[in-house]
Amino acid sequence: xxxxxxxxxxxxxxxxxxxxxxxxxxxxxxxxxxxxxxxxxxxxxxxxxxxxxxxxxxxxxxxxxxxxxxxxxxxxxxxxxxxxxxxxxxxxxxxxxxxxxxxxxxxxxxxxxxxxxxxxxxxxxxxxxxxxxxxxxxxxxxxxxxxxxxxxxxxxxxxxxxxxxxxxxxxxxxxxxxxxxxxxxxxxxxxxxxxxxxxxxxxxxxxxxxxxxxxxxxxxxxxxxxxxxxxxxxxxxxxxxxxxxxxxxxxxxxxxxxxxxxxxxxxxxxxxxxxxxxxxxxxxxxxxxxxxxxxxxxxxxxxxxxxxxxxxxxxxxxxxxxxxxxxxxxxxxxxxxxxxxxxxxxxxxxxxxxxxxxxxxxxxxxxxxxxxxxxxxxxxxxxxxxxxxxxxxxxxxxxxxxxxxxxxxxxxxxxxxxxxxxxxxxxxxxxxxxxxxxxxxxxxxxxxxxxxxxxxxxxxxxxxxxxxxxxxxxxxxxxxxxxxxxxxxxxxxxxxxxxxxxxxxxxxxxxxxxxxxxxxxxxxxxxxxxxxxxxxxxxxxxxxxxxxxxxxxxxxxxxxxxxxxxxxxxxxxxxx
Amino acid sequence: xxxxxxxxxxxxxxxxxxxxxxxxxxxxxxxxxxxxxxxxxxxxxxxxxxxxxxxxxxxxxxxxxxxxxxxxxxxxxxxxxxxxxxxxxxxxxxxxxxxxxxxxxxxxxxxxxxxxxxxxxxxxxxxxxxxxx
Numbered sequence: 001x002x003x004x005x006x007x008x009x010x011x012x013x014x015x016x017x018x019x020x021x022x023x024x025x026x027x028x029x030x031x032x033x034x035x036x037x038x039x040x041x042x043x044x045x046x047x048x049x050x051x052x053x054x055x056x057x058x059x060x061x062x063x064x065x066x067x068x069x070x071x072x073x074x075x076x077x078x079x080x081x082x083x084x085x086x087x088x089x090x091x092x093x094x095x096x097x098x099x100x101x102x103x104x105x106x107x108x109x110x111x112x113x114x115x116x117x118x119x120x121x122x123x124x125x126x127x128x129x130x131x132x133x134x135x136x137x138x139x140x141x142x143x144x145x146x147x148x149x150x151x152x153x154x155x156x157x158x159x160x161x162x163x164x165x166x167x168x169x170x171x172x173x174x175x176x177x178x179x180x181x182x183x184x185x186x187x188x189x190x191x192x193x194x195x196x197x198x199x200x201x202x203x204x205x206x207x208x209x210x211x212x213x214x215x216x217x218x219x220x221x222x223x224x225x226x227x228x229x230x231x232x233x234x235x236x237x238x239x240x241x242x243x244x245x246x247x248x249x250x251x252x253x254x255x256x257x258x259x260x261x262x263x264x265x266x267x268x269x270x271x272x273x274x275x276x277x278x279x280x281x282x283x284x285x286x287x288x289x290x291x292x293x294x295x296x297x298x299x300x301x302x303x304x305x306x307x308x309x310x311x312x313x314x315x316x317x318x319x320x321x322x323x324x325x326x327x328x329x330x331x332x333x334x335x336x337x338x339x340x341x342x343x344x345x346x347x348x349x350x351x352x353x354x355x356x357x358x359x360x361x362x363x364x365x366x367x368x369x370x371x372x373x374x375x376x377x378x379x380x381x382x383x384x385x386x387x388x389x390x391x392x393x394x395x396x397x398x399x400x401x402x403x404x405x406x407x408x409x410x411x412x413x414x415x416x417x418x419x420x421x422x423x424x425x426x427x428x429x430x431x432x433x434x435x436x437x438x439x440x441x442x443x444x445x446x447x448x449x450x451x452x453x454x455x456x457x458x459x460x461x462x463x464x465x466x467x468x469x470x471x472x473x474x475x476x477x478x479x480x481x482x483x484x485x486x487x488x489x490x491x492x493x494x495x496x497x498x499x500x501x502x503x504x505x506x507x508x509x510x511x512x513x514x515x516x517x518x519x520x521x522x523x524x525x526x527x528x529x530x531x532x533x534x535x536x537x538x539x540x541x542x543x544x545x546x547x548x549x550x551x552x553x554x555x556x557x558x559x560x561x562x563x564x565x566x567x568x569x570x571x572x573x574x575x576x
Numbered sequence: 577x578x579x580x581x582x583x584x585x586x587x588x589x590x591x592x593x594x595x596x597x598x599x600x601x602x603x604x605x606x607x608x609x610x611x612x613x614x615x616x617x618x619x620x621x622x623x624x625x626x627x628x629x630x631x632x633x634x635x636x637x638x639x640x641x642x643x644x645x646x647x648x649x650x651x652x653x654x655x656x657x658x659x660x661x662x663x664x665x666x667x668x669x670x671x672x673x674x675x676x677x678x679x680x681x682x683x684x685x686x687x688x689x690x691x692x693x694x695x696x697x698x699x700x701x702x703x704x705x706x707x708x709x
Binding site: 561 | 579585658702
């Protein structure tokens with residue numbers, strides 16, 4: 001990051017003498033602006049969490065300043081609006097002889113997260129087992145103050161106009177408190193929450209170089225991102241593991257933590273480093289053929305665990321016009337993601353009392369679990385998008401058809417029994433026409449068909465029928481792993497077949513414009529065992545607006561949405 | 577776990593509906609006055625149909641394991657409405673100096689609270705004086 005700041009400063013210093021030297025002798029001198037100051041008064045009744053989820057509720061002075069100046073050396077445009085300490089925004093644009101061009105924005109506002117009183121987690125079973133909670137920060141407001149600064153500065157040198165150098169800098173801060181939850185088991189279930197002070201900073205620095213010529217451009221970018229937490233965790237002490245009725249430590253060997261571990265870090269937030277390199281190429285010929293290509297390579301690394309995720313992707317787009325009416329376009333993409341596997345070392349506690357005293361879980365039941373976790377994101381992917389359009393003329397409109405094909409070949413994750421590959425085909429047609437003056441009609445229909453849509457294999461509906469054991473320490477008692485191993489149903493939230501239809505109309509008369517749009521989507525997935533998922537959604541909007549005249553304008557609108565979802569629920573019938 | 581007797585299954589049917597209306601007008605009745613009004617109202621409802629997860633055979637021999645799901649579908653109900661209104665009145669003493677009054681109200685009603693009642697109303701009012709050069 002220091003290197004990027006040094007580069008920006010050095011480039012600006014190098015460009016300024018060139019900018020001054022390029023003075024063309026013409027005199028420009030104009031400055032204008034405005035200042036507005038006053039006060040903000042607020043009134044809050046009951047909770048502001050939703051009524052002002054992203055707005056300040058603070059009172060105090062407010063101000064707005066605008067300044068624009070156009071001089072021989074260039075131009076500057078500055079705007080800043082202050083509503084409160086937690087809500088303000090500004091822009092600063094300047095250029096120096098069109099050789100240094102800079103665009104900067106800043107925005108800050110609060111985000112109210114709400115304080116969960118955890119009442120929904122309280123319950124009592126018939127035999128007196130209780131789920132309870134403790135709120136250790138009952139009066140804390142959970143708010144994150146969001147602030148982001150973005151800069152893009154371009155440098156273009158008089159001696160070599162085809163070359164543009166650019167630097168980008170983005171800094172996002174999220175400061176405030178979030179609610180940190182910990183779950184304790186098993187002296188009844190006990191949910192604790194406490195405030196977690198957050199000072200999170202995400203910084204992006206980008207260097208870019210582009211060379212342009214009459215028919216094309218080549219651009220290279222490198223971005224370095226750092227996500228940092230000033231307070232990555234809070235601390236907590238777990239409850240003593242006790243049987244809820246016996247109040248004795250008789251099954252510690254099923255737990256990872258106990259009060260004897262003392263104070264431990266909880267609610268850990270990861271810190272991340274990410275480097276991204278991108279190359280772009282664009283070229284257009286005089287006969288209507290154009291091609292673009294780009295490649296992206298990135299590496300994301302967790303500073304806490306050292307886990308790494310790599311991505312590489314390549315995109316090519318080619319388009320060609322045939323005559324005045326026919327157009328063909330193809331876009332292809334291949335990509336690969338790879339995240340390292342991790343082994344999670346279980347904490348094998350020894351039960352201090354009861355029938356299993358002095359033993360660990362593995363010593364009694366064996367090492368039943370595979371503790372190696374492979375990434376579901378590891379995959380090779382490819383997408384192809386082909387579309388062709390024909391323009392019948394001004395009156396009869398344009399017809400467009402397209403076919404999108406995609407394949408995801410996963411390394412580890414099965415999305416259907418024995419299947420790691422998902423193939424998607426989407427076919428569609430659109431028609432756009434202006435049948436009469438002021439009238440515009442758009443219609444679109446798409447059909448999607450997915451082979452092995454994303455599902456969780458054998459996720460629920462455990463078929464295990466066991467004997468019943470009055471003594472839970474009997475080693476023959478079935479364990480959760482036995483229940484999991486006999487699940488038969490695939491769950492999903494993804495359609496394997498869907499249709500989407502859009503109808504839009506626009507009509508202008510006089511100074512008034514009416515527009516309406518209706519979208520219908522319907523999808524199902526019954527591909528897996530006991531997978532019986534379906535969803536449909538309708539949205540409609542109607543708006544009317546008129547610039548009226550010099551003395552007034554108006555608008556009115558209505559938006560409607562309706563959604564229904566069917567999805568199966570399955571629970572294992574446990575005794576105890 | 578003392579034992580298991582298979583599983584129980586039912587289809588959950590969830591639906592939600594949302595309606596919004598919005599309108600606004602800006603009026604410039606003369607060289608000195610600007611007036612702007614905007615209003616939006618949104619009402620949304622969502623929820624599950626009643627469902628059951630019966631385990632009749634098991635409950636017949638294990639009565640304490642009977643559970644009542646008759647209210648479970650209501651726990652995640654959504655029933656909210658929101659009213660927003662803002663008004664701006666600007667008076668220009670001349671082309672360069674003006675006085676502006678701005679008022680906004682956001683009234684949110686949580687008619688079926690989930691984690692907690694998020695009902696609330698916030699009002700903002702701003703009075704400013706401006707000068708352009």
